[in-house]
Amino acid sequence: MITNHHAKYYAHELKRAGGEGVDRLSQSLFDANVDLNPHQIEAALFALKNPLRKGVVLADEVGLGKTIEAGLVLCQYWAERKRKLLIICPASLRRQWAQELLEKFNLPSVILDMQAWKRMQKQGIYNPLGTGEIVIISLHFAARIEEQLVGQPWDLAVIDEAHKLRNAHRESNRMGQAIKRALDGRKKLLLTATPLQNSLLELYGLSTVIDEHLFGDVAAFRKQYMAGDPPVKELKQRLETFVKRTLRKHVLEYIRYTERKTLTIPFTPTPAEQALYDSVSDFLQREDSYALPKRQRHLTGLILRKLLASSSYAVLNTLETIKKRLILLEQSQPPLDDLISTLVEDDDLESDYLDEFDESEQEEETPDAPFDALKLRNEIQEIESFISQARSVTHDSKLDALLKALDTGFTQMASMGAPQKAIIFTESKRTQEYVTRFLAENGYGDGIVNFSGSNTGPAATAIYQQWLQEHAGSSRITGSLQVDRRTSLIDYFKDHGRIMIATEAAAEGVNLQFCSLIINYDLPWNPQRIEQRIGRCHRYGQRFDVVVINFLNQKNLADQRVLELLQSKFSLFDGVFGASDEILGSIESGIDFEKHIQSIYDTCRTPEAITQAFDLLQKQLEQDINTRLQETQKLLLENFDENIHELMRLQLDEAQQRLGKVSRWFWQLTRHVLAGHADFDDTNHSFVLEEPPIYQAPRGKYELIRANGHTKSIGTHSYTYRLTHPLGEHVLDIASQLDTPPATIIFDYANHPTKIAVADQLCGQSGYMKLSLLVIEAFQTEEHLIFTGTTDSGQWLDSETCQRLFSIGGTQINEPLSLPATLDSNNQRLIDATLAKVMEANNQFFQAERDKLEKWADDKILAAEQALTDTKAKIRALKRDTRMAQTIEQQQEAQKELRDLERLLRRQRQQIFQVEDEIGERRDQLIEALEQRMKQKTSVRELFTIRWRIQ
Numbered sequence: 003m004i005t006n007h008h009a010k011y012y013a014h015e016l017k018r019a020g021g022e023g024v025d026r027l028s029q030s031l032f033d034a035n036v037d038l039n040p041h042q043i044e045a046a047l048f049a050l051k052n053p054l055r056k057g058v059v060l061a062d063e064v065g066l067g068k069t070i071e072a073g074l075v076l077c078q079y080w081a082e083r084k085r086k087l088l089i090i091c092p093a094s095l096r097r098q099w100a101q102e103l104l105e106k107f108n109l110p111s112v113i114l115d116m117q118a119w120k121r122m123q124k125q126g127i128y129n130p131l132g133t134g135e136i137v138i139i140s141l142h143f144a145a146r147i148e149e150q151l152v153g154q155p156w157d158l159a160v161i162d163e164a165h166k167l168r169n170a171h172r173e174s175n176r177m178g179q180a181i182k183r184a185l186d187g188r189k190k191l192l193l194t195a196t197p198l199q200n201s202l203l204e205l206y207g208l209s210t211v212i213d214e215h216l217f218g219d220v221a222a223f224r225k226q227y228m229a230g231d232p233p234v235k236e237l238k239q240r241l242e243t244f245v246k247r248t249l250r251k252h253v254l255e256y257i258r259y260t261e262r263k264t265l266t267i268p269f270t271p272t273p274a275e276q277a278l279y280d281s282v283s284d285f286l287q288r289e290d291s292y293a294l295p296k297r298q299r300h301l302t303g304l305i306l307r308k309l310l311a312s313s314s315y316a317v318l319n320t321l322e323t324i325k326k327r328l329i330l331l332e333q334s335q336p337p338l339d340d341l342i343s344t345l346v347e348d349d350d351l352e353s354d355y356l357d358e359f360d361e362s363e364q365e366e367e368t369p370d371a372p373f374d375a376l377k378l379r380n381e382i383q384e385i386e387s388f389i390s391q392a393r394s395v396t397h398d399s400k401l402d403a404l405l406k407a408l409d410t411g412f413t414q415m416a417s418m419g420a421p422q423k424a425i426i427f428t429e430s431k432r433t434q435e436y437v438t439r440f441l442a443e444n445g446y447g448d449g450i451v452n453f454s455g456s457n458t459g460p461a462a463t464a465i466y467q468q469w470l471q472e473h474a475g476s477s478r479i480t481g482s483l484q485v486d487r488r489t490s491l492i493d494y495f496k497d498h499g500r501i502m503i504a505t506e507a508a509a510e511g512v513n514l515q516f517c518s519l520i521i522n523y524d525l526p527w528n529p530q531r532i533e534q535r536i537g538r539c540h541r542y543g544q545r546f547d548v549v550v551i552n553f554l555n556q557k558n559l560a561d562q563r564v565l566e567l568l569q570s571k572f573s574l575f576d577g578v579f580g581a582s583d584e585i586l587g588s589i590e591s592g593i594d595f596e597k598h599i600q601s602i603y604d605t606c607r608t609p610e611a612i613t614q615a616f617d618l619l620q621k622q623l624e625q626d627i628n629t630r631l632q633e634t635q636k637l638l639l640e641n642f643d644e645n646i647h648e649l650m651r652l653q654l655d656e657a658q659q660r661l662g663k664v665s666r667w668f669w670q671l672t673r674h675v676l677a678g679h680a681d682f683d684d685t686n687h688s689f690v691l692e693e694p695p696i697y698q699a700p701r702g703k704y705e706l707i708r709a710n711g712h713t714k715s716i717g718t719h720s721y722t723y724r725l726t727h728p729l730g731e732h733v734l735d736i737a738s739q740l741d742t743p744p745a746t747i748i749f750d751y752a753n754h755p756t757k758i759a760v761a762d763q764l765c766g767q768s769g770y771m772k773l774s775l776l777v778i779e780a781f782q783t784e785e786h787l788i789f790t791g792t793t794d795s796g797q798w799l800d801s802e803t804c805q806r807l808f809s810i811g812g813t814q815i816n817e818p819l820s821l822p823a824t825l826d827s828n829n830q831r832l833i834d835a836t837l838a839k840v841m842e843a844n845n846q847f848f849q850a851e852r853d854k855l856e857k858w859a860d861d862k863i864l865a866a867e868q869a870l871t872d873t874k875a876k877i878r879a880l881k882r883d884t885r886m887a888q889t890i891e892q893q894q895e896a897q898k899e900l901r902d903l904e905r906l907l908r909r910q911r912q913q914i915f916q917v918e919d920e921i922g923e924r925r926d927q928l929i930e931a932l933e934q935r936m937k938q939k940t941s942v943r944e945l946f947t948i949r950w951r952i953q
Contacts, residue, residue, distance in 0.1 A: 005814040006740040007747055007946050009674045011773060011787070012667040013737035014945065016725060019082050020784030024657045026050055029081035030074045031657055032664045032708055033724040035106045039257060040654040041248045042067055046074040048246045049191055053782035054851045054932070057190030057212035059164065061197040061247040064533075065259070067542065068193045069102050072160050075191060076136065077107045081726055084157035085134065090181065091162035093140035097488075099162070100138055101512075104485065108724055111136040115143055141166060145180035156188045161211070164192035168204035170211050171220055182211055197245060202228055205241065212244060215854060218861020225868050226861070240857065243850065260518075261547040262540055264575035265410060266565070268554045269403035275314065276557060278391045282310050282317065285384065287604050292331060292378050293324050293385060304600045308429050311561070312524045313400070313437075316430035318392040325385045332378050400553055401440050404523060407551045408446070408501075411519040420546040423495070423517040425502045427535050429524040431455075434503050437523060441501065449500030455507040457487045466490040475702045476719050488512070506531070515543040521551045527564060527596040532574050550575045559609050563616040564599060567623070665708050666809070668725065675733045680704075688720065691729070698728035742946035744819040749810040749952045760803045761810060761952060768951040769793035770821055771804055772829050772944065776836055779939040780844050786836050788942075790829040791950075792822060801832070807950065819949050833942060841938070852929055859925040866914050873907045 004012075020026065027046055031038065041062070049058050049071070062068050076087055089099050089111070096113045103109040112118075112135045122130040131137055131154050141163075144151065161167065161181070170178025190212050198205055206223045209216040217223050217240070227237050250259075271279065285291070286303050294302045306324075309316040404426070412422050428434045431454050438452055452462065469490035473479050479486060495502045496516050504512075506526075517539050526532055540548040552575070555561040568574055602615040665687075672689070673682055680689040687706040694701060704723040705714060724730055751761045771791040778784045791799030791807075799807075880903065884896040 003750075003811045003813070004670050004674050005745075005747055005812055006674075007742050007745065007814065007948060008808060008812070009671050009737040010740050010742050010945055011808055012671045013734050013740075014775060014785075014787055016664065016667055016671070017734050017738060018785045018787065020778075020782065020786070023047065024660050027074060027078055027657070028660055028664055029725050030077035030107075032661055032668070033077055033081065033107060033726050034070075034074060035108075035707060035713055035722070036070055036073075037713070038654060038657055039067065039070075039253070040657075041253055042071045042074065043654065043657055045071040045246050045248065046078070049075045050078065052847050052850060054847050054935075055189075055213075055244065056187070057192065057244065059192040059194065059197055059208060059212070059245045061194055061245055063248070063250045064195045065250060065537075065541065066248055066253060068195070069099070069162075070106070072162075072191055072193055073102060073107050073109075076103070076109060076158065076160065077726070079158055080107075080109055080136075085136075086155055086157045087136045088151075088154075088156050088159040089136060089138045089162065090141055090144045090159065091138070092166070093142070095162060096138050096140060097507075098512075101485065101488070103136060108722060108726065109136055110134075111138050113138045115140065116146075119147075141177060141181070144184065145177040148180045148184040151184035152186075156185070158189050158191060159185050160191045160193065162193045164208060164211070165194040165196045165204070167192075167211050168207040171203075171207045178207070178211070185211075197247070202237075205245075209244070215858040216240070216244060218858055219865050221868060222861040222865035225864065243854070257542060259542075260540070260544050262536065262576055263414075263547055263549050264569070265407070265414075265549065265551045266554050267403045267407045267410070267551060268556050269399045270556045271399050272395070272397055274391070274395045274397075275399060278314060278317075278388070278395060279310060279558075281391060282306070282321075282388055283603070285388070287607070292328055292381050300597060300600065303604065304596060307600060307603060308524070308527075309433075311555075312428060312430045313398060313433040314392045314395040315398075315436040316432040318389060319432055321385055321389050321392060325382060325389065328378065328382045328385065332375070332382065398436075398440075400523070401437070403553050404437065404441075404521070405444060407521050407553070411521065411549055411551055414549050415519055415546075418518075418546050420518045421516060423500055423502075424519040424521055425504055425514060425517055425539065426521045426523050427504055427506070429506065429526065431505050433524065434505055438503055441503075446501060449498060451491055451495050451499045451502050453488075453491050453495075453502055453504040453507065453512075455505065457484075457491060462487065462491060465494045469493060473719070475700070476721060512538050513541065513543075514538045515541060515545075518544060518546040518548045519551070520548065523553070525552055525565065525568070527568075527599045529568055529574060529595070532568065536574065559612050560599075560603055560606070560616075563612065567616065567620060661708060663809075664725075665706065668730070669706060669709075670811075671737050672723075672730075672733050675736050687714070689723075694729075696728060696732050699732070704729070743816060744947050744949075746815040746817055746819075746949040746951065747812050748815070749807055749812040749950060751810050751952050754810050758806055758810070760806050764793070764803075764807075765952050767793050767795070768949065769797075769799070770819070770825055770947070771799070771807075771950050772825055772947045773804075774829060774833065775943045775945055776833055777941045777943075778837070778840050780840070780937070781847055781935055784840060786840075787945075788829065788832050788836060790825060790832055792825060792828070798828065807952070810952075819947065821947060825947075837938070837940065844938075848932055851932055855925050855929060859921045862921045863914075863918055866918075870907070870911065870914060873903060877903050877907065 016029070021028070024031070024043065024047070027043065027050070030046070031043070036042075045060050045062065045068075049060065060068050060071050062071070076089075079085070079087060091099055093115075100111045100113055103111050112130075112133055114122075114130055114137060119130050122133075127133065129150075131150060139147075167175075167178045167181060169175040170182050173179060192208060192211065194208075197208060203220070203223070206217055206220060226232065227234075285293075286307060294306075306317070306320055309320050408424060411424055414420075415422050426437065428437060434452055434454065438450055441447070441450060451465065452459065457466075466487050470479065470486075478489065491502075492512060492514070495514075502514075502517070520536060520539055522532070522535070526535075536548065536550060552565060554565060569576075598619060602612065602619070606612045606615050669684075669687060676689070676691070676695070679693045679695055680691045682689045687709045688703060690703050691699060691701055700721075703720045705720045706723050707714060721727070725734070749761070751758070751765055754761070769792050771789065774788040774790075776786040776788055778786070789799075789801040789804035791804045793799065877900065880896060880900050884893060884900065
């Protein structure tokens, strides 16, 4: 049993802002439904360390959990009531972010695009960015709503796949420039596995997204770090202030990764299938046709070719859509809406295709010249013949190969003792339906579940309705229809299903560690997309080797070379990790890479031409992949030594000990505040809430997310109870405001379950104790709990001893106290010592920021001096050329140019002093602003004073 004084102390400990080391992360580590990995704790602490930094780059290699690291930081901000939070990421990762935040951190989020924005405004929500949830938007949409983003006081903006902004320093990079302006002055957290791919300028570009004052201008950066023999050590020191990178080889001692194994199943198309392929392929090789709109020709052709390789059933619908559009053109009627959008929506294709074109490119073009009616009619008849061919295909040879693949794969699963589960990826929703029917007719009818972007079919709806009944009254149900439908299908696959047939939607934001058989019924040409697919199963938490099965068309040389390229050059399918971030990072855009391959299909008609084209592409890739700045990367971004491992282990131990305390405090606090509202089960750290004190907490069973520092497996009919749950926040708020008059607390050590050394020493003694809350506002708000204690014999108790005593339950006797005069004076001494410590830490932050600004000023002055030096060099060279001039005209021209350069030189000499003054003044202004922020505002509030006794 605890007293109000215990509860008040615990509540302030759990709500306390600031802190050092693991203490700063207490709230987020406790609330996170993740295993604790020391490198992730280290990365999150790095991001939170210096309040003056405008941001950092977390640059762990692929597969090490940068999303978890960012999630810990976001969760900590949320716990500290800093809730203006923004996530900017590629469109394909938005759902994954929403799912991870919800499942692992119980953080609410909203995905915004233009459609959602307009819908919310129609519903009366004037500012969709201000709903109180974490906002998730795509990179392109962020650039589009630059003005609206500027107006929001973001506490933190997370930018995922931040290497896409590595050219943000260039004025021509419109997206990067817009996002930089939109987030200027806001705290940022950049995530990328590839901070450096081709050039050191990429690091410079990322630095400008965070803070324009990390380096000078681009000319100074080139001169200092990219010319001659650059000072790599100096650059590394500057990078270490805002870049944190962990490599996969450094975490193998505490993270076990399984292997990837690949199997290739060959198949031979039937004559009817091959005839259809050849006919449509020849059509796609034409330079000009009405079927493929000019502005969208290449992308439409790419989609059609992918569907052609997927199944005759998939391409049939697309051909009918194209025919319908051509007939409308022939009848001079308005054509169909945007063809690309129609194809993507009909077949649930990857949304990245839509991101390739802006609105102007997606508008249907109106030709300047009138249609050639005869040509158009012939084209319609040609499409009709393709449709007839597609309908005549009665046997799909790849489906036979699929049965063999399943049989082979499940045999492999049995030999490993792995679950008999497989995920089959198709490019098209129509192929998905086709494969589902086939498998149902061939012995796999039970346990098939389909997963797509909508998940609205009858079977999916039935699974969803059953799932709602099973999880009624639990926090598994989020209230988001899209998220809950996805979750219900994944749960069904995990608990009851055997085969999941998924479109590209399952490559985004779905965790399938319980499945270790992946079948690529259709193999994307985009290696990034393949890596995403495999990463759904081959990830942290996978217990078995992952088997990846691909199909090989034995009649198609180009298909064979694509598979060879993806397998040998990108190393996608074999080994512990698959594709490295350096290799994937060498691809600027996955769809651009697909277009390279498409151009080979469209232009090469003979085996010799196909071989030559792929050899050339492979050679280009080898140059891209192998000609890396590998040594520079190693020098700049790998900074591990043996001591780091030991420090990480110690930090993990510290985190687990701290979380054990948090668990005990939060559980006892909850029991104290909700007494009379709930029935408690101490053994399982759960309670049944019968009389909810707030409307946001429904009746039902609640289970503490962590007990003794370790995450618990929460029951299917329970709510997860966290610090940031509305009920948890209510408990903390009530406890922190409890009435705690001067009283005597009798600590009941005799019935305490564990031994406490200081309690043994003080058993039978008594004295006085005071707890004060010190709030310091400078670079950030920090709260410190100051315990002062003494025994009746005059022995002073340090803060740790007081904390230990308050871990013992007790009883409270309200009575007047006569306090020793020295208690207040000692309390003030401890407050002064704490203030001095905080001032010293803030001074270190200040000096680091001042050093940054001094170096920035030096960089800027160096750039001005370099311009002067370059002009002098040009004058010397021009004088040499003048002496060697052959004609009077050449001499006159050279003299004119020389006079212009000498005038420029004089101006630059005059300007360099002006530049030094301006930069120096700007630096001083920035430093003065820092000094103003450094002025501390402090307040002290007494929480309680007690007389204590131990028995």
